[in-house]
Amino acid sequence: MLENLSQSLKETIRKITKASYIDKDIVEDLVRDIQRALLKSDVNVQLALNISKKVQERAMNEKPPEGMSPRNYIIKIIYEELVSLLGKEKEIKLRPQKIMLVGLYGHGKTTTAGKLGRFFQRKGLPVHLVACDVHRPAASEQLEQIGKQLNIPVFSMKGERDARKIVKAFLSEARSDEVIIFDTSGRHDLEEDLIQELKDLKDLIKPDEIFLVLDATIGQLAGREAKAFKDAVNITGVILTKLDGTAKGGGALSAVAETGAPIAFIGTGEHLEDLEIFDPKRFISRILGLGDLQTLLETAKEMEIDEKKAEETAEKLMSGKFNLKDMYDIWEQMSKPGILQKMLNSIPTFSLPGAEKIDSSFMEQSEQKLNKYRVILDSMTYEELENPEIIKGTRIERIARGSGTSPEDVRQLLKEFNTMVRAMKNMKGNRKMMRILKKQFGKNMPELDEEENQGS
Numbered sequence: 371m372l373e374n375l376s377q378s379l380k381e382t383i384r385k386i387t388k389a390s391y392i393d394k395d396i397v398e399d400l401v402r403d404i405q406r407a408l409l410k411s412d413v414n415v416q417l418a419l420n421i422s423k424k425v426q427e428r429a430m431n432e433k434p435p436e437g438m439s440p441r442n443y444i445i446k447i448i449y450e451e452l453v454s455l456l457g458k459e460k461e462i463k464l465r466p467q468k469i470m471l472v473g474l475y476g477h478g479k480t481t482t483a484g485k486l487g488r489f490f491q492r493k494g495l496p497v498h499l500v501a502c503d504v505h506r507p508a509a510s511e512q513l514e515q516i517g518k519q520l521n522i523p524v525f526s527m528k529g530e531r532d533a534r535k536i537v538k539a540f541l542s543e544a545r546s547d548e549v550i551i552f553d554t555s556g557r558h559d560l561e562e563d564l565i566q567e568l569k570d571l572k573d574l575i576k577p578d579e580i581f582l583v584l585d586a587t588i589g590q591l592a593g594r595e596a597k598a599f600k601d602a603v604n605i606t607g608v609i610l611t612k613l614d615g616t617a618k619g620g621g622a623l624s625a626v627a628e629t630g631a632p633i634a635f636i637g638t639g640e641h642l643e644d645l646e647i648f649d650p651k652r653f654i655s656r657i658l659g660l661g662d663l664q665t666l667l668e669t670a671k672e673m674e675i676d677e678k679k680a681e682e683t684a685e686k687l688m689s690g691k692f693n694l695k696d697m698y699d700i701w702e703q704m705s706k707p708g709i710l711q712k713m714l715n716s717i718p719t720f721s722l723p724g725a726e727k728i729d730s731s732f733m734e735q736s737e738q739k740l741n742k743y744r745v746i747l748d749s750m751t752y753e754e755l756e757n758p759e760i761i762k763g764t765r766i767e768r769i770a771r772g773s774g775t776s777p778e779d780v781r782q783l784l785k786e787f788n789t790m791v792r793a794m795k796n797m798k799g800n801r802k803m804m805r806i807l808k809k810q811f812g813k814n815m816p817e818l819d820e821e822e823n824q825g826s
């Protein structure tokens with residue numbers, strides 16, 4: 371996904387980390403690289419210029435905070451400016467709700483209805499799909515097919531030509547504890563009769579969310595469409611699909627963000643698992659390859675905010691009384707750029723192959739493993755997260771299926787969890803360990819660069 375953009379930007383980051391000092395020429399060179407990379411992925415010229423100007427200005431004028439090298443600071447600036455290009459994060463609520471999907475022909479509404487269904491199903495919530503597309507022939511069959519695949523009920527009324535009637539009939543017997551996803555009709559264009567239909571459905575459904583499903587392969591044109599739908603039916607978020615198959619993803623993402631409509635999810639393939647919550651920060655970290663760089667990106671300030679949580683986490687770890695949910699929290703914290711490396715570097719219980727320093731391939735492997743584990747945990751129900759001991763037999767199989775992994779992977783995760791619990795129990799009362807953990811999770815992060823030539 372966004373391979374080209376990612377590669378060029380990673381190359382830029384590499385240039386920075388390799389540079390022996392940072393000066394005006396290098397900054398200009400970097401800024402040109404960033405501009406070129408953005409334009410190539412269809413980011414609007416003006417937006418690309420603004421970003422690069424901002425990066426240049428900040429890189430030349432701002433002083434890195436104490437303890438951060440100029441090099442790392444420039445990476446941080448680039449990271450922050452790219453994140454700002456992608457707009458705000460949309461909070462996805464994990465509770466029963468009504469979601470209405472809207473969008474033009476072929477942008478991926480019906481597929482996305484299934485993907486969303488799977489997403490909420492994995493979170494342990496009951497899901498219902500409702501087929502309100504009365505225009506496309508066989509639209510309800512397509513949704514039924516998807517429902518069958520996922521074991522999710524689908525409400526449809528074959529032959530009914532009025533979507534309003536379908537919605538009314540469904541709502542008259544709808545349950546209130548489900549996530550209900552309404553697939554609606556598209557058109558070639560946002561025509562007046564589509565707007566009217568969507569408005570009527572919206573009045574009937576009273577949805578918690580109206581997500582516009584938008585094909586990312588149209589690049590920055592996606593912005594115009596997002597704006598039109600925003601004006602017409604006041605969408606609450608956008609789901610950008612087909613980001614897997616386009617070189618224009620940067621354009622689509624940035625143009626949509628510019629309209630102020632938050633991007634809620636991204637579709638990254640044809641399979642029903644290929645949907646991700648869109649988190650601008652994590653997305654950019656990934657694009658920039660920061661997960662496997664020894665780069666401290668979190669500011670001292672951000673670290674302070676996390677400190678309380680960090681201490682709680684450390685206490686919990688040490689108490690030996692934690693469940694999979696806590697482990698998930700711990701992994702979340704560790705997934706911050708650079709933190710994993712430091713954790714692994716200094717905590718013996720994470721059983722390194724004896725090495726003092728971890729090479730980057732091992733890091734990559736660990737990040738990959740963590741990502742896999744995160745998906746597995748996502749597929750567990752709350753009950754399972756809180757009582758890992760109930761996860762056996764068919765549950766293991768279900769979780770593996772839900773997360774697109776193998777039962778072996780799930781067992782491996784459980785095994786590591788148990789090892790961790792045991793190790794931590796043994797560790798109990800070990801003061802020194804406690805200090806290391808607090809330090810690792812808290813502020814006072816160790817320096818990465820011993821010395822640095824001041825260039826700017």
Ligand SMILES: Nc1nc2c(ncn2[C@@H]2O[C@H](COP(=O)(O)OP(=O)(O)OP(=O)(O)O)[C@@H](O)[C@H]2O)c(=O)[nH]1
Nearest residue numbers: 475476477478479480481556611612637638639640
């Ligand atoms: N590669 C890829 N293909 C996708 C993605 N999302 C949807 N598609 C494909 O896009 C095509 C259209 O998807 P649909 O879900 O039928 O689109 P729709 O918006 O419901 O279309 P209409 O019902 O005709 O309005 C299908 O072939 C999907 O497999 C994605 O994220 N990646």
Ligand SMILES: [Mg+2]
Nearest residue numbers: 479480503509
């Ligand atoms: Mg459809």
